[in-house]
Amino acid sequence: MDQLGKIFSLGQQILKQSNEMKYCQRQSRRLRERVSSLLEATLPPQITAALDNFENALKKAKEMIEKFNTDCKIKKFLMASNNKILFEEVNGKLADVWEVFMMNLQIAQHLSISRISKREFWAQEDKLDAEQDRQLPNKNTEAILKGIEEIKDTLKALTAQEKIQEIKEEELSGSPWKLRKQSEFSELYEGEYYRSPVAIKVFIKTQAKSTGIVRTHFRREISNMRKFDSPSILRIFGICIIEKGSSPRFCLVTEYCERGSLRDVLDEEKNLRLDSRELLARGAAQGLYRLHHSGVPHLHRNLSSSSFLVTRSYEVKLTGFELRETQTSISQEIMEPKTAxxxxxxxxxxxxxxxxxxxxxxxxxxxxEIATGKIPFEGYNSKEIYQLVFGKRQQEPLGGDCSPLLQEVIDGCRAYEPSVRPSVDGKVLSSMREILQKLSSVTEKCVKT
Incomplete structure (x- = not known):
């Protein structure tokens, strides 16, 4: 499923860039339609070969674009014979993927074009598109180059996202940084990294005396971070060390989540429907499940509603554990667990x-918190929370609109006795698997109703 997430991300960004091309519009639109139709299919995880071929077809676009990344080569291409098709090789590979999907997913019954004729039909479309695109005046060559360059930059960014690395300052200079949040120890900006929106955390109060120490921690941790690659885990692009002036500035570059933390969403959207809250709960569980299923089980150790970030489309991403040693070597901030x-x-x-x-x-x-929208033990200090939770064994009540199954999960997790909380023989894997299965049942019911 991680591979499916990568393919979906790659496809979505190619769709966006091809949609913005001002020239060769027919061929670009046709490529967009074909990639989109494949992305919209509901893909069962067992067709691994088809997913591999789909990913390779998209990556082939990168190779073709790099081949024509100079003025002389693209002009030579545009002046070639009329049967030259811009995405000919990529379209051939997509046709292969289409045929596999049709055989495995049985979507042929929904289409008027048979599986056997799909490749021939696409070839006819490509020839007509290329002929009409080639009728454009030669003065459009530079604009075509610009469009191809944008797609190339997107693919380059996706390649960079495959690995966590030290990022150069100039790679973050595509647009002005916009300040989104500020605390005693850091500032959070929205910026761009290869045309993709990113969050840039700039550390204010630093303790690092040497950039070498930070880089040592970073290099040691990045190999460990690769095992957390998942759509449910906040993507880390890397660190940026700006060595200007009397002291260096340290930045952490991550995926940008427009809606902020889960706590921000609950504070700002008081009237969230119960089914929306249940979907948020499942999204949060998927992130923690992935963390716990990362080869050797890994614990977060400082979990709260601020440990989850939410995208524009309400996807939930787990954060707060990544590059912990690196960040500790940089910042004076001490991350202590919240009493609640x-x-x-x-x-x-x-x-x-x-x-x-x-x-x-x-x-x-x-x-x-997700179910009620409230802040846990709001208005109570640490001593009072201790007396309520440990001394009196109290739990804050759930609202009457909470579904019985969700209430069962929440109460089980908050049980006073550890042995009552979800798990099988105390194993990490069994605990989150049980929780996620129950939350999946909750969300399936809300979707059906």
Whole structure:
């Protein structure tokens, strides 16, 4: 499913760039229609070969664009014989993918064109499109080059996103940085990285005396971060060290989530429907599930509603654990767990071992926030929360509109006794699997109704 997420991201950005091309419009539109039709299909995970071929077909576009990245080569291409087709090789590969999808997904019954004739039909369309595009005046050559350059930049950005790396300052200078948030220790900007929107966290109060130490931590951690690659985990592009002036500036560059944190969404959208809240809960669970399923089980250790970010389309991304050593080597900020999210056992003894049971409790508080929209133990100080949760074993109540199944999940996660919280033999994998399965059942019911 991670591969499907990559393909969808790659396809969506190619659709956007091809839509903005001012010339060779017929061929660009045709490519857009074909990629879009493949993206819209509901793909079962078992057709791995088809997904591999689809990804390779999109990557082939990069090779073709790089071949024509100079004025002389593109002009030579445009002046070639009329049967020259801009995306001929890419379209051939897409046709192969289309045929596999039709056989495996049985979508042929919804189409008026048979699987056998699809390649021939596309070839006819391509020939007509190329003939009409070639009727454009030669003065449009520079504009065509610009459109191809934009697609090339997008593909280059996607290639860069495959790996976490140190980013040069000039690679973030595509547009002015826009300040979105500010705290005592950092400033958060919206910027661009190869035409893609990104979040740029600039550390204010730094303790790093040497850029070498930061780079050492970064290089050690990036290999570990690759195993968290998932649409449900915030994507990390890398760090940028600006070595100008008397002291360096350190920046962390990540995927940009327009709606901010999960807590921001709950504060700003008080009238969220229950089914929307349930979908947010499932999205949050998918992120934590992926973290726990990263080879050797990995715990977040500081979970709260601020640990999840939300995109414009309400996708939820887990954050707050990535490049932890690198950030600690840079910033003076100390990330201490918030009292409202601590399990009774951790409230009683802060040195109590942090395990999957403690993390599940914290996630239960996050689920309670999503279901109610409220801030946990709002108005209470740490001592009062300790007395309520550990001393009196109290849980904050859920609203009457919460579905019974969601309430069962939340109450199970927040159970006072660790043994009652979801898990099988205390294993990380079993705990989040059980929670995600129940939340999936909740969201399936709300979609059907």
């Amino acid at each position: 999210y601590l399990s009774p056992q951790r409230l009683e003894n802060p040195f109590n071992k942090y395990d999957i049971k403690a993390e599940i409790y914290s996630f239960g508080i996050v689920l309670w």
